Amino acid sequence: MDTLSxxxxxxxxxxxxxxxxxxxxxxxxxxxxxTQVAKILRGKxxxxxxxHVDCGDNVIIVNAEKIRLTGxxxxxxxxxxxxxxxxxxxxxxxxxxLVKKPERIIEMAVKGMLPKNRLGNAIFxxxxxxxxxxxxxxxxxxxxxxxxxxK
Numbered sequence: 001m002d003t004l005s006x007x008x009x010x011x012x013x014x015x016x017x018x019x020x021x022x023x024x025x026x027x028x029x030x031x032x033x034x035t036q037v038a039k040i041l042r043g044k045x046x047x048x049x050x051x052h053v054d055c056g057d058n059v060i061i062v063n064a065e066k067i068r069l070t071g072x073x074x075x076x077x078x079x080x081x082x083x084x085x086x087x088x089x090x091x092x093x094x095x096x097x098l099v100k101k102p103e104r105i106i107e108m109a110v111k112g113m114l115p116k117n118r119l120g121n122a123i124f125x126x127x128x129x130x131x132x133x134x135x136x137x138x139x140x141x142x143x144x145x146x147x148x149x150x151k
Contacts (some may be wrong), residue, residue: 038113
């Protein structure tokens with residue numbers, strides 16, 4: 001008699017089904033948008049989630065320049081980077097980054113929520129962020145994703 005009624009399924013690269021989603025970032029709060037997108041990229045919303053496999057979906061984010069930051073974060077928050085030279089520490093506020101390259105704010109927020117290893121780097125390549133409403137991924141027939149419907 002078979003006493004185990006449920007079998008544990010472990011996804012692998014060959015069995016994973018990857019979908020494409022479009023998210024509109026207009027008037028979305030940066031952190032709330034980033035957590036939902038990171039969850040979809042990682043595949044944690046799927047029943048066959050496997051921690052060591054890239055089983056997440058591809059996400060396209062449009063209108064990145066219309067993202068919202070709450071409180072005084074637009075002027076008080078600082079992004080720190082280093083050029084690699086002595087004394088090469090550089091600081092930027094989100095306000096300055098939005099003017100130069102608005103996609104980078106969302107990319108940095110989502111990348112910080114992914115694993116810090118080779119798998120995280122591979123998962124991050126499934127994220128595509130664009131500052132306008134247009135994107136070059138129409139051939140993949142992405143589905144519109146409402147972030148409020150995700151649990």
